[in-house]
Amino acid sequence: MTTAFTHGRYQPVHNGHFGVFMTMLKDYENIIVGIANPLREIPERINTLEPKLRDSIYKARAPENNPYNYVIRQEMILTSLEKAGVDMNRVRVIPHFGHYERDDWREFMPSKENTEIVLPAKDTHHYSKLEVYKQEGWKVRILPQISGISGKIFDAAWPNENWRELVPKGVDEILEQYIL
Numbered sequence: 001m002t003t004a005f006t007h008g009r010y011q012p013v014h015n016g017h018f019g020v021f022m023t024m025l026k027d028y029e030n031i032i033v034g035i036a037n038p039l040r041e042i043p044e045r046i047n048t049l050e051p052k053l054r055d056s057i058y059k060a061r062a063p064e065n066n067p068y069n070y071v072i073r074q075e076m077i078l079t080s081l082e083k084a085g086v087d088m089n090r091v092r093v094i095p096h097f098g099h100y101e102r103d104d105w106r107e108f109m110p111s112k113e114n115t116e117i118v119l120p121a122k123d124t125h126h127y128s129k130l131e132v133y134k135q136e137g138w139k140v141r142i143l144p145q146i147s148g149i150s151g152k153i154f155d156a157a158w159p160n161e162n163w164r165e166l167v168p169k170g171v172d173e174i175l176e177q178y179i180l
Contacts, residue, residue, distance in 0.1 A: 003115045004141075007034030007096040011066050012175060013076040014154045016120070018084075018168040020143060021077070024118055025086060032110050033077050034096025037061055038070040043101040056125040057100065070095065072178055079170035099132045112137050120145045 004024040010017060024031045042061045046054055059065065068076070074093045081091055097105045116139040121127050130140050154166045159179075164172045 002028045003030045003032060003110060004028040004118045005032040005034065005110045005115050006118045007036050009036050009060060009066065010073045010076060011068055012154070012167060013073070013080055013171050014167050016145070017077075018080055020118070020120060021081060022084070023143060025081075025090065028116070028118075030090045030092070032092045032094060032115070034094050034108070035070055035073050035077075036096045036098065037066060038095035038097075040066040040069065043098070045100055049100055053100075053125060053128050056123055057098075060125065068178070072174065076171045076174050079174060080168035083170040084168065098129065106136070109138075112139075115139075116141050118143060 004027065006020055006024060008017060021031065021033065037060070040061075040063070042058060046057060046061075049057065077093050078088070078091070082088055095108060097108050099105050117130075117133050118141045119126055119130060120143040121130055122145055130142065133140050154163060163175075167175070
């Protein structure tokens with residue numbers, strides 16, 4: 001059995017995230033989606049990190065960049081996949097903690113034996129995580145970024161422009177229910 005694991009903040013789930021999920025579902029039997037920063041907080045150890053990584057993490061973890069709690073993000077992931085007709089027995093959603101957050105971060109990771117970590121690496125923060133995963137013995141696959149789809153594009157459109165076009169089916173309804 002082959003399983004793919006990916007993680008992100010999903011603030012909110014947008015079409016780029018959804019494209020990663022669908023690629024994983026095409027290439028693997030099962031997927032596990034980790035919701036990073038499940039507690040929506042800045043890691044206590046942030047000042048021990050190298051400046052470039054610290055700045056990247058601080059920006060990603062800043063409260064204004066994390067409006068949706070774990071439950072809402074989980075609902076966005078599951079609803080979008082369900083509305084796309086995905087067999088939900090193939091999908092698990094779990095909390096994800098980075099290596100720079102907790103000593104027991106490995107306890108929140110899937111098995112090394114049958115899981116490949118799949119990430120669209122785009123910055124210092126992502127490449128740093130991938131190196132740690134490789135050193136720890138996980139298989140790693142880097143996906144190319146989907147051009148023109150990102151959280152920054154969503155943020156620029158939210159809430160006045162064409163934001164609904166930037167999120168998968170179901171996520172728009174969740175955002176309207178909780179936010180608008």
